Structures are given as structure tokens and as C-alpha cells.
Amino acid sequence: MIEAGLGIYAIAIPALLLFALAGAEYIWPRRALVLGRYPRWRTHALFFATNAVVGRILSFFVVIGVAATWADAHRFGMLHILNWPFWAQALMAFVVLDFAVWLQHFAMHRFAFFWPMHAVHHSDRDLDVTTALRFHPFELIVSTFYKSAMVALLGVPLAVALAFELWLNANALFNHSNIRLPKYLDRMLRTFFVTPDMHLVHHSVIVAEQKSNFGFALSIWDRLFGTYCAESMVGAENQKIGLSQFDDQRPSAFVWSMKQPMT
Template sequence: MFEQIDINLLRMASFAGIFLLMALLEAGLPRRELRNGRLKRWPTNWGLILLDSLLVRLIFPIGGVGLALLAVDNGWGLFALAGWTGDTSRIWPGLVAGLITFLLLDLAVWFQHLASHKVPLFWRIHRVHHADSEVDATTALRFHPVEILLSFVWKGAVIVALGGPVEAVLIFEIVLNASAVFSHANIRLPLRLDRLLRFAIVTPDMHRIHHSVIHRETDSNYGFYLSVWDRLFGTYTEDPEKGQQGMEIGLGPSLTPRAHSFPFSLAIPFLNIPGRRNGGKDQ
């Protein structure tokens, strides 16, 4: 059931499907008029996405689901210590374990995102994501390779530490990719639908605020899928100060305009570039 090739194909197919759907909706129902279009931004964004994918496959061929399989087979993790054997044939114990695993993995991703803003070293790397001058479906996966590798190590460590159901990890991986593309998409949702969805999940209008140049707005709305963590920990912002149309995206004039360059984007973590960071100082 969990042959690696099947898992890879499933994840690729789900990502391709959600990306194509969001790209079509962006073309037909855009939320913001892009000042810097796809031809200017997408080559660099796609270059980073392809480089990240290649490095992860080369360095960590086993993947998150493979780690979950190892943990269950070897009795590793908190669930094993609590007496759960990995048997999902009994629906209720398996369902509860799966739900807990999903929630804790989503919380772990939220915490990692928070740390990437609060820890100066991590922020230097994470700036590559925020340097994009617009937010659309490709921004969802525009990350520096170093951040992608660190992210995999963190997520893998949490997966092994939990030792939860493999099915839950697979579902989480698919949902995380899909929700990242959805929350970054430049699509217009009816206001009432957006507000309704926000009670459970992160919407594009909610996450776009996180990409504002205004510090207090960037320092909010850290969620990728569930919106509950930002509400629970006091990092939720409902609307941007200048509105969705007037909000400026990126990291300001000292960095954002040059981020359309692929070589410059790769170099961002290693350069001392004037401009604010979430630690409150300039660098």
C-alpha cells in the first residue's frame, strides 16, 4: 500500500492538480492586480522549486512517510510509549491517533514558521520566501534550499518522535502542500466565504497579510493550514491596514526588486542587506 513510488506519484499528482486549479482561478478571479507579472517572477520561483525538490530527493530519499513507517515498524515515538501498536484495523484507536498526529504536525509547522521569523539566523534564510514582490501559487514553494532541508529535518524529527499512523502522515503531507498553494493563491473568495473558512483554515486573504511590508502584519498569521494556532497564541490579524488592494508585498525597496533574480535569491541569506527583520533590528 505504501510503496514509495506510489506515494511520490500521489503527492505529485495532488500538487499538480491543486496548482493547476489555483493558477486557473488566479487568471479568472484575481484578488489583486499584479504589479510584477508571472513572466518576471515565475522563472526564479520555479527555479527554486525545482532545485529544492532535487536536493530533497537526493539527500532525503526516504521521505516523511518512509520515516513514519520506520517509526511504527520499530516501535519508536510517543504513541509506542503510550501503548499504541500502530494497528489501524480498529477504527477508533487508529482514528484518534491519526487526528492527534495531524494536529501536532500542523502545530509543529506553525512553530517552525514562527521560529523562522523570530530567530535571526533562520530569518536570514526565510527572507527568500518573503522577498517575492507578489503572492501567488508559486510563492507557496519559493524557499531557499537550506530552509527546505532544515524544514525536512524538523518535520522528520517530529514524525519519528510521535510514531503516529503512517496514513495520517501521508494525508498531512498532501494537505500541507495543497493548503500552502491555496493560501498563497491570488484568488478572490466571496467575503462571507472567506470569513467562514477562517474559523477552520487559512485563506488567501488571511495569509497574504503575512507578506505585508508592515512589520506587525508580517509578524502575524503564521498558519499554513489550520487557523486555530494564530487565534490561540495571539498572532492573528484579520485585515491589513491598507486593505488587500493597497497592501505592499515583500521586504521593501532594498531587497524585493532584486529578488526576481535567481542568483540573487540564492545569495540573500549570505548578504548583509539593509532592511527590517522580525527581530526588530535592521540588517
């Protein structure tokens, strides 16, 4: 029941945030879009719909909620052994899961098996809030299994696991958005969190820069592992987004993007 209740927030909060950030992008755009909003938005809406269906099918086998419930019923996982107070468990789970997501993103770039599915996300030639929806279903399947395993191994309480998902989605929407934050605010936020300008570097056409700023929420992991890059070597204003081999209209098409990992 908790899951059903939180499920409404898990949809409503990101949806509201998506509209709010899309509005902010309109008022304070960071950069002019190369391929524009349409048909990119149509393609990303279709990605969302496809992933909603795949997520629904996946939920019959394994989901984060199921993993958390199972771990709780079997008193399985690190947090059950430690027996900490709830707030400490929640804090620990957020930090460890955030690192796990950083590591997964690092692996997506590092290993030839994963890169083609993640490259679909990177082939977008612009960045805006809808780029956060542009993940190939293959990557959704991998990340669902991976995060569920992490939740079970850690023994993350159900409410915390679902709150983390919400937090992660909210951060992804924020750091992909095409909004111009005041410099001081960007600098201040970066101390702890990944900002749009920080994630922009990760979407550079320059391959070396794609291997920086893997974080989605906390910025500490990139600083700790030496993968932090403050700004593109050509400067944020001149930085091109996407993959150099797809320097045309193709990434804005849905069917082409879906087939991209198989080509």
C-alpha cells in the first residue's frame, strides 16, 4: 500500500518538475537548440511511453519495490545487520545508492557491451529537460536489475528505496535542463550536487569530456575519483553536444534512435 501511495508522487512530482523546468528553459535558456524542440520532444515522449510499457512488464519480474519488500521480509542486507536508526539507514542508503548509480554510469562508458545502449542517450544533439527521458529500454532493463540487486544487498527500507528513485529522477530532470543558472548559484550548488552546466560537459562531442562528470545527484564521486571537469576545453558557450558520428537530423527520429544500439 505504501508503494501505491508513493507511486502517485513518483509520477506527479517528476511530471510537475518537468513542466516547471520546461517553463524555466523557455524563460532563461542556457543555449540555442541545434535541432529545436520538435521533433525531439515527440521522440522523447515516445521514449517515455516505451519505457513505461517496458517498466510495467519488468515489474512482473523484478522491481525496486519488490527487492526492498523481499529484503525486509527476510531480514536480508547490510542495513538489517547494522540495525541503525531509520534516519541513519536512510542517509546511508541514499549515499551508497547514489554511488552505485555513479558506478553504473561509469561502466556504461567504460565497457563495450554497455556503451551502444547508453550512446542512445548521448546521441541527442541538444540538452533539455526531455533528454532525461531519452534512455533506451535496454538501459532501463539493466539499471532496473542492477538497482534492485543493490537495494536487496543493502536491505534498503521500501519507503527509502522509492524516495531515492524519486530523488534520482528529479535530479536527472534538473541536470539535463537547458536553464541558465546565475554563476554564483551554479558554483554553490556544485559543491554538493550535479548542476546543468556540470552535466553539460558530460554530453560534449569531445570523447574525453564524455568520460567526466558521471554523477547524477551528488558531485562528490567525480571529485573523489578524479573525473570532475568544470567546463569544456572549448568553453561552455562553444561546446557541441552529442556524438560526432551523428552530426545530422537522425538523432531526433524515434525509430532511428531505437535501432541505434543494433547498428
